[in-house]
Amino acid sequence: MYSVAVEDYLKSLWKLGPNNVGTKQLADNLRVSKASATKMILRLAEKELVDHIPYKGASLTKKGELEALSIVRKHRLLETFLSQTLGLGREEIHDEAEILEHALSKNLEMAIADYLGNPTRDPHGHPIPGPNGELYNETDLPLCDSPINMSLIVMQVPDDDPSILSWLENNGIHPGTILKIISRDKFDGGLNVKIGEVKKRISSSIASLVKISFEVEN
Amino acid sequence: MYSVAVEDYLKSLWKLGPNNVGTKQLADNLRVSKASATKMILRLAEKELVDHIPYKGASLTKKGELEALSIVRKHRLLETFLSQTLGLGREEIHDEAEILEHALSKNLEMAIADYLGNPTRDPHGHPIPGPNGELYNETDLPLCDSPINMSLIVMQVPDDDPSILSWLENNGIHPGTILKIISRDKFDGGLNVKIGEVKKRISSSIASLVKISFEVEN
DNA sequence: CACTTATATTAGCCATGGCTAACCATTGTA
DNA sequence: TACAATGGTTAGCCATGGCTAATATAAGTG
Known part of the structure; x- marks a missing residue:
């Protein structure tokens, strides 16, 4: 078992990866x-x-990556579990999971995964690594880079900023939301989108944090 | 917020209290x-x-006691929550709660208590302190000191020894079990009890860890 | 009372994981 | 090429919370 600090460093390195990460x-x-x-x-x-x-940076070894993925799995399972059982909102669960993830045994992790039916996405739409670090669902695109006038389905919203998350929630944007990009601002990259019949403007900084997939027509 | 170690010391002092506790x-x-x-x-x-x-011992101040009770509350709520949601057995929940209790925010504690309907007993029958440290249910008696031939209801079993707990479980003794003491061994203090129509022998060491109340006739 | 035994404390070491201040390395730009 | 600026490292401090070994106190016994 690694300490809380070590686990936090590994998780950060993973989030900032996969290339070399600078000390600063x-x-x-x-x-x-x-x-x-x-x-x-x-x-x-x-x-x-x-x-x-030295002076160039650090990157996770395979061993470090597996350890990081184990923490990410615990984090995302906890978010899902807290959301399902206690009905906590998407804005609240991140901070709780951030602390609990370090206190979750392998046994409890398995029990929770089992209870939830081994989900592959957390409430923010982020993929949940498998028990041995397997990661799927890596094909989602940032909303800011997506094509205009196509039916897009929101797959992921950021999990670590309650204020952005509240804004998205208040504007009806969460995993599962279907929207179209109408136009893109040439100067600041902001997007004009249509959700149902409602038009919204999304700033480019937020749009870079939302990930989409193309709506499957069936 | 206090560290894990500080919280563990406070909890131990509380469990060993209420009198002065020696360093050893x-x-x-x-x-x-x-x-x-x-x-x-x-x-x-x-x-x-x-x-x-110095050289005499330590005892919790009011402030320390409240802090200890807060940890005990978290521990017992977690045991109840894990038992209810994930269906974990009485033998498994203690060790998990022992770690998670230090990572549970006041917010989550409240959400869990709410979800559970503010229970006053955990799955081992131990009283759960209220949000401000209130403790009721302090009247249960050790089985080993209980009178013969009366209908007794098991209220509390120990929570921290899986082997004792398994033995009790396998012999049908858990919170809610109704039993009678038939006789007490004069030499080793062991008890002969009757659960339903079945007779069992309980060693004095185990009997001292089981607490009962008198069955209410209604 | 003296002496043994058990218990308690102190001194001093170690690892972890923060910090500041000072010093190196790399890079970009004049 | 020289020299900021930025980024990275080292040295050395601090607090926490373990440990052992040595010492001090209390309690029990002949």
Whole structure:
């Protein structure tokens, strides 16, 4: 078993990956000093969880990646579980899961996955890695890069920013929402979209965090 | 928020209380050295969580007791929640709750209590403290001290020893079981009991861990 | 009362994981 | 090419929470 801090570093590296991650980027992501990040990277390299090239950056080894995926799995299963059983909203579950993920045994993880019917997406639409780190559903596209005038289905919304999430929720955008891009602002990249008959404007920064798939016609 | 270690010390002190608890007793309970226990007791005294009389022992202050009760509440709510939602057995839930209790926010605690209908007993029959540390159900008696030939209802079984718990479970003894003491062994204090029409022998060590109340005739 | 035994404390070490301050390396631009 | 600026590392400090070994106190016994 690894400590909470080690697990947090691995998870951050995974989220920032798959390429080499710089010390500053990692430090900023975890809100610690660069020195702390360097120290931890050296320790992770010692444990063969990352490869580290001094002054160049670090990247997860296979072993480190599996460990990171295990935490991500626990996080997303917990979000799903809390949402299903307690009816907590998409904005609330992230912070709780962020803490609980480090306290979830393999046994409980399995019991929860079983209870939920081994889901492959969490309430934000993010893919849930399998018990051995298998990841599917990697084909979703950022909304900001999607084609105009096609029927798109929202697959993923971000999970870690309650304010963005509330905005999306209030505007009827969550996994499963069907929308069309009508036009794209040439200057700031913002999108004009149509949800049902309602028109909305989505800023480019938010649109880059929403992922879509093409609606299956049947 | 206090650290996991601090919370564990407070919980142990509460379980071993309410009188002064010796350093060795505490150290044994937490499986740490006496030196570690002494050091922590000094720190807890610093934070005004315990009163410490050197070479005499420590006892929780009101502040420390409330903190301990908060952890106990989380523990017992979690046991109840895991049992209800995931159907985990009485033998499994303790160890999981032991870890999760430190990662449960006040918010989630409330959501779980609400979901469960604010229960006052966990699956082992232990009373669940209220959100502000209120404790009722303190009148249950140890089975070993109970009178012969009266209809007794099992209220509490121990929560922290899976082997004892399995034995009890296999012999049909859990919260709600109704039994009578037929006779008590004069030499070792073991009990001969009748559950329904079935006779069982319960060792005095186990009987001291089972608590009963008198069956209400109605 | 003296002496043994059990219990408690202190001193000092270690690992973890933060931090600041100071010092290196890399990069981009004048 | 020189020299900021940015990014990365090192040194050295701190708190937490373990540990052992040595010492101090309390309690029980001849």
